Amino acid sequence: MYDHETRERALALLRQGVTNRVVAERLDVPRGTIGWWRHVDRKQRGETFERPHDCPRCAERPYDHKAYAYLLGLYLGDGHIISKPKQHHLSIFCADDWPGLIRETEKAMRNVMAMPCVKRRQKKGCVEVKSFTQHWTCMFPQHGRGKKHERPIILAPWQQRIVDDHPWEFLRGLIHSDGCRITNWTTRMVGGERKRYEYPRYFFSNKSDDIRRLCSDTLTKVGVEWTVLARGSDPFNISVARKASVALMDRHIGPKY
Missing domain, CATH: 3.10.28.10 (Homing endonucleases)
Structure with missing residues (x-):
C-alpha cells in the first residue's frame, strides 16, 4: 500500500532514534505498519532489540x-x-x-x-x-x-541501608498499606461518676512474622514503643498506644487521607 520511498524515509527516521508514534504521525502511516517495518529492518540487519528501561x-x-x-x-x-x-x-x-x-x-x-x-x-x-x-x-x-507470609521475607543489604536512611518513609508505607490510626475509648470512675476517655493509637496487622519484625525493629530504631496484640492465638497486630509514641507517629505519619 505504501511506495518504496515512504518506507525508506520511515526507516531512516527510525534508525535515527525517532519513535514509532512520531514517524507514523509525520508520514501519515499506521503505527502498526511502522512497527512492522522496524521489526523487519532490525531482523535484516541482525540488530538485537533491547527494550529501553530505567531500572x-x-x-x-x-x-x-x-x-x-x-x-x-x-x-x-x-x-x-x-x-x-x-x-x-x-x-x-x-x-x-x-x-x-x-x-x-x-x-x-x-x-x-x-x-x-x-x-x-x-x-x-x-x-x-x-x-x-x-x-x-x-x-x-x-x-x-506463593503468599508473602508463607515464605521468608528478608531485605537485601542495599534495601536495609535505604530503610536505615529513611525509616519513617518505610513505616509510613507499612501503615498506609496494612495499618491504621484509630481512636479507642474507655471509661473510668472519677468522683463517683463514670467518664468516657478517648485516645488515639496505631495498628499494623500482617500475617508474616518477618514483615511484622521489620516493622517492629524499625519502630524501635526511631524511638517508638510498641506492643503485640494477638488475634485469637495469632500475634498479627503491632500496637502503638503510648501517648509520646503516638505523638511521634502523628508527626511523621499521621492518618490516611
Whole structure:
C-alpha cells in the first residue's frame, strides 16, 4: 500500500532514534505498519532489540531512595508482583476512601522508575495501582511463588541501608498499606461518676512474622514503643498506644487521607 520511498524515509527516521508514534504521525502511516517495518529492518540487519528501561539496579543510576522506602512499605503490606512472559507488573491496592494514598502510590512508583506505564484499575471498594515493567523484580527481590507470609521475607543489604536512611518513609508505607490510626475509648470512675476517655493509637496487622519484625525493629530504631496484640492465638497486630509514641507517629505519619 505504501511506495518504496515512504518506507525508506520511515526507516531512516527510525534508525535515527525517532519513535514509532512520531514517524507514523509525520508520514501519515499506521503505527502498526511502522512497527512492522522496524521489526523487519532490525531482523535484516541482525540488530538485537533491547527494550529501553530505567531500572536503577540494572542501569546503576541514582534514584529517589525516600520514595523507594515508602514504596517498599506499601509492597510488603498490600502489594504483589505478577510475572508474565514479557513483563512483571507491580500492584498496590488502595481503598477508595483514601484518594491521597492512591496519588502517593502513583507518585512513588514514578519517582522510582519513570518509564514504566502506571495505571489505575477500579475494583470493588478499592483501586489497584499498577505499573508494568520487567524490572520490578529487580527492585523487589522478595517476589516469589506463593503468599508473602508463607515464605521468608528478608531485605537485601542495599534495601536495609535505604530503610536505615529513611525509616519513617518505610513505616509510613507499612501503615498506609496494612495499618491504621484509630481512636479507642474507655471509661473510668472519677468522683463517683463514670467518664468516657478517648485516645488515639496505631495498628499494623500482617500475617508474616518477618514483615511484622521489620516493622517492629524499625519502630524501635526511631524511638517508638510498641506492643503485640494477638488475634485469637495469632500475634498479627503491632500496637502503638503510648501517648509520646503516638505523638511521634502523628508527626511523621499521621492518618490516611
